[in-house]
Amino acid sequence: MNVTLHGAPARFEGGLREVGRGVFVWLQPDGGWGEVNAGLVVGEGASTLIDTLWDQPRAREMLSAMAPHTVVAPIELVINTHSDGDHWWGNAEVPDDAAILTSAASLETMHEEAPPAGLARLRKLAGTVRHAPGAAGAMGRYVSDMLAPFDFDGVRLRHPDRTFKGERTEQVGGRELRLTEVGPAHTAGDLVIHVPDAGVVFGADILFFGVTPAMWAGPLANWLRALDLLLSLDADVYVPGHGDVGGRAEVEALRDYWRWLDAGVRTHHAAGRSAMETARTLIREPQFARYRDWICPERIVMSVTAVHRELSGKGPIPSSPPARARLFAQIAAIKREIER
Numbered sequence: 001m002n003v004t005l006h007g008a009p010a011r012f013e014g015g016l017r018e019v020g021r022g023v024f025v026w027l028q029p030d031g032g033w034g035e036v037n038a039g040l041v042v043g044e045g046a047s048t049l050i051d052t053l054w055d056q057p058r059a060r061e062m063l064s065a066m067a068p069h070t071v072v073a074p075i076e077l078v079i080n081t082h083s084d085g086d087h088w089w090g091n092a093e094v095p096d097d098a099a100i101l102t103s104a105a106s107l108e109t110m111h112e113e114a115p116p117a118g119l120a121r122l123r124k125l126a127g128t129v130r131h132a133p134g135a136a137g138a139m140g141r142y143v144s145d146m147l148a149p150f151d152f153d154g155v156r157l158r159h160p161d162r163t164f165k166g167e168r169t170e171q172v173g174g175r176e177l178r179l180t181e182v183g184p185a186h187t188a189g190d191l192v193i194h195v196p197d198a199g200v201v202f203g204a205d206i207l208f209f210g211v212t213p214a215m216w217a218g219p220l221a222n223w224l225r226a227l228d229l230l231l232s233l234d235a236d237v238y239v240p241g242h243g244d245v246g247g248r249a250e251v252e253a254l255r256d257y258w259r260w261l262d263a264g265v266r267t268h269h270a271a272g273r274s275a276m277e278t279a280r281t282l283i284r285e286p287q288f289a290r291y292r293d294w295i296c297p298e299r300i301v302m303s304v305t306a307v308h309r310e311l312s313g314k315g316p317i318p319s320s321p322p323a324r325a326r327l328f329a330q331i332a333a334i335k336r337e338i339e340r
Contacts, residue, residue, distance in 0.1 A: 004030050005149040011295075012244040016040075016065045019237045019245055020198030021186040022175070023191050024069065026062045028053075029230070032295050033105055034086045035144040038062060039239060042069045042181070043173015049098075050193060050202050051241075052090030055151045057114075059090025072081065075171050077101060077321075079179070080160055081204030081229035083109035083316040084186045089116060091158035100160040101170070103181045105189025109162050109186030113319060116155035122123040122321065135329050142332035182226035184217040184316075194233050201235045209243030209250040211295040212260060213257070215306040217316040220262050227255045243295070260287050261300070265307040276301070276330055283338055298335035302327065 004010055009031035016024050019063040022042040028035040036189060039050035047070055053059045063070070075095055080102040088110070091100055102110075123144055128138035168179045176196060183190035186205040189335075192203040205213075206226045215223065230238065231251055238246050261282065268278040279301045282288060305327065306317055317327065 003033065004028075005035050006032060006102060007085045013242065014103075015131065016062075016247070020195065020200040023195055023198045023200045024066065024219065025239050025245060026053075026065065027137055027244065028058075029244075030295050031208065031240070032045065034150055036086045036241055037239060037243075038087075039193075040066050041172070041175050041198075042073045042174040042179060043281045045073055046173035047073040048079060048170070048172045048175070048177060049079045049081050049094060051079065051081055051087040051204070052094060053105050053140045054089050055155055056090055057151050057154070059093040059220070062090075063093055066116045072174055074098075075138045077170060078160075079170075079177075079191075079193060080110075081193070081202070081241070082106050082183065082190045083113060083115065084187060085119070087115065088160075089152075089155045089157065090265075091155040091160075091233075094158075099162055100158070101162040102160040102161040102180075102188035103166050103169075103183065104190050105181070105183060105209065106158055106187065106191070107189075109188045115157065116152040118321070119147060119150075120152040122324075123152070137323065137332060138330040138332040138336065142335065143328050157203035166167065180229065182217070182229065185223040185226055186213070186215055187217050189318075190226070194235065196234060199303070200239065201230055201233055202239045203230055203241065203251075204226060205241035206230070207238060207240035207243075207246075207251065208241040208254060209241070209293075211237075211243040212291065212297050213254065213303060214298040214299045215303045216319075218306045218310050220258060220303075220307050220310070224258055224262075225253065227251055227258075247335065257291055261303060261319065262307060265304055266311065269308055269311045276303040276333075279330075280337065281332055283334065292338065297338055298331050301330045301334050 024040040026038040041048040078100040083106040121269045125141040126143035169175045178194040
């Protein structure tokens with residue numbers, strides 16, 4: 001992949017990459033909206049697939065690239081790391097006899113979130129207003145461009161059939177996978193996966209490398225604890241949900257971002273400023289220069305909003321279409337301000 005799904009020049013090479021003995025990553029540069037990573041852990045006669053992307057054409061492309069490995073070690077287990085559709089809406093493409101596992105909290109949220117048809121309608125609505133003046137047009141352009149590469153009309157949902165809470169160890173093809181539920185953080189039921197015999201961690205959307213993180217649920221304290229947990233593991237390779245494969249330095253950079261954002265939101269919340277006012281102030285701070293070139297820097301609005309709501313005792317960002325439309329209008333506005 002020399003370009004991203006959205007047509008921009010790629011910052012890193014996509015496709016299938018081996019990152020440890022029998023451990024592969026499917027990379028979708030550059031890690032922006034819907035450009036997620038997935039994994040394959042190949043054992044003796046059986047494999048584990050980690051996440052299945054946002055639509056079935058993308059899932060088929062990935063599984064075709066993995067076929068030289070899965071033909072001799074068929075996929076026996078699929079792990080969905082959390083409830084965001086870009087990590088599990090491709091489930092229908094995996095073998096019918098493969099078990100699909102996620103956290104109990106993620107499965108509950110999967111049933112609550114808007115279905116693929118809802119995103120298809122949102123994309124259509126955004127397209128109708130993209131040429132409108134002002135904030136409505138900016139939101140329409142942002143959302144329609146974000147969703148353009150994906151075939152939501154063709155998605156057939158297949159939900160996980162197994163769940164767990166807390167910690168769980170799976171043995172597939174003689175390979176041990178240690179699963180730990182670390183949510184609520186990015187979403188309600190985030191989980192991470194450690195493959196100890198390869199020194200590899202799949203951090204899913206607890207990890208964004210060179211990409212601005214997006215927090216729907218929180219609290220941020222849980223996310224920071226999850227990063228500390230990942231750094232405590234015996235691992236050299238960390239696979240993010242979005243962005244290129246990295247190591248401890250990339251995990252620490254993400255932790256630095258969260259600590260900076262958390263301190264800023266707390267200061268401005270105490271001064272009575274709104275989430276949008278806080279985001280506008282933070283992007284003008286000198287410290288923001290370190291993060292300006294991360295993919296989708298405008299997503300700072302999401303995380304500021306999530307932390308601001310937490311401090312106000314309001315709970316996670318609502319998932320209703322009107323609430324999401326308002327949020328994306330703010331994201332589009334901040335994007336314009338960053339690019340000035």
